[in-house]
Amino acid sequence: MLRGVPTLTDRASRSSIWLPLLIAAVLIAADQWLKAWALTNLVEAAPARVVIPGVLEWFLTFNTGAAWSMFSGSAAPLALGRLLVGLGILVYLYLRPQHRFLSVVLAMISAGAIGNAIDGLRFGKVTDMIHAPPLSAITRAIGQGDFPIFNIADSCVVGGTIALLIGSFVMDRKPKTHGHDPDNGMDRNS
Structure with missing residues (x-):
């Protein structure tokens, strides 16, 4: 294994137990602030208000379900499940930094x-x-209609999950050392 290349489970360089709590608190506050702003300043089903053209x-x-309106009408059970998952992740990170x-990425999720x-x-x-016309252009091109309207919380879950997947492939890769000494860059067989 290469020295200095951390893995996702590297205990030697663990973050502070407060870092995930701080990140989660800031992201939750930003999400709730934007939602409150939207409820005060936007009207449901009114034409979109352009922020950055295109x-x-x-x-x-509003969505009473999950992504792409799956499980519509199940807001309360989904909310309870989301809350348990979110708090469970934070408790895990607190107990096992x-x-x-x-x-x-787990704090984001x-x-x-x-x-x-x-x-x-x-x-x-x-x-x-939040509506992103470029994302709708992609989903329409593959025959899936418009990309769903979303919020900061959705972005945290999706962004954190994508980062987790990419990180699991990049950071946990074990280098191939077939006769190669990673400390000096030379083949052992030479």
């Missing part, structure tokens, strides 16, 4: 789950307001 728009909508990368759980428990639906 890139980002505000469009208020992990490498900084893993702490950050936890924040997303808790952020949407708060909406589900408070309102019986999740507030969504």
